[in-house]
Amino acid sequence: MSSISSETISxxxxxxxxxxxxSLDSRRSFQLYSVSGxxxxxxxxxxxxxxxxxxxxxxxxxxxxxxxxxxxxxxEAINLAAVEADRSAELATVGNPGHDITINGERYSLKTQxxxxxxxxxxxxxxxxxxxRNPNWGQDESVLLELRDEFLAHLxxxxxxxxxxxxxxxxxxxxxxxxxxLLEIPKSLLxxxxxxxxxxxxxxxxxxxxxxxxxxxxxxxxxxxxxDGGGERKLQIKSIVKEYxxxxxxxxxxx
Numbered sequence: 001m002s003s004i005s006s007e008t009i010s011x012x013x014x015x016x017x018x019x020x021x022x023s024l025d026s027r028r029s030f031q032l033y034s035v036s037g038x039x040x041x042x043x044x045x046x047x048x049x050x051x052x053x054x055x056x057x058x059x060x061x062x063x064x065x066x067x068x069x070x071x072x073x074x075x076e077a078i079n080l081a082a083v084e085a086d087r088s089a090e091l092a093t094v095g096n097p098g099h100d101i102t103i104n105g106e107r108y109s110l111k112t113q114x115x116x117x118x119x120x121x122x123x124x125x126x127x128x129x130x131x132x133r134n135p136n137w138g139q140d141e142s143v144l145l146e147l148r149d150e151f152l153a154h155l156x157x158x159x160x161x162x163x164x165x166x167x168x169x170x171x172x173x174x175x176x177x178x179x180x181x182l183l184e185i186p187k188s189l190l191x192x193x194x195x196x197x198x199x200x201x202x203x204x205x206x207x208x209x210x211x212x213x214x215x216x217x218x219x220x221x222x223x224x225x226x227x228d229g230g231g232e233r234k235l236q237i238k239s240i241v242k243e244y245x246x247x248x249x250x251x252x253x254x255x
Contacts (some may be wrong), residue, residue, distance in 0.1 A: 046081035064114035072140035098157020114166040123240040141200040176252040
């Protein structure tokens, strides 16, 4: 874990220290939720630490926490609060194609969402993974099955999935200016894509053509896999219904 030396602190201007102090003194509400049958991820102490990092970041940058900030902040928060019996947290090596962090022996994939169009009730991950250069990706809809199988193979690289989401307070019905929530997307939910229905968007100007795998439960669309063609070739997961996910924590504050 990183630490700040007393020498560094002494070299900070009074304005910097006062600015950080103001951010930590802002009105706030941190909430840790107990979920029956689900292993705890964060303690009250870890929630307070991660929330403080988010508040200082927001105050100094006026920008949401990025994935890199989330990865490092989560590792430090868990290790700071760990007791001797815990195996605590360790980030994966940079560029690892599977999990991002190991927490108490379980592998986790970490995602973030903070776009202006964020919907409180629906989760959208704009880049779940890169899809590579499948030579069969052209005009034939059958390639979507292969791309779906790439996603299933990616899922085997971790046991659990966490998403840190940011919304302005008013969009989250919060009395505070800023709202963050830590959600877990059940892996069992995503595995339902094995029963999904495919559609290639032949009318698109992209090359190769993008396509969808729609995952429905009776009359409810649970989520969609979007195989984004064109130059980047990435997998998006659109409109995951939030009520099928697990809420672990919320951070609400003014800044």
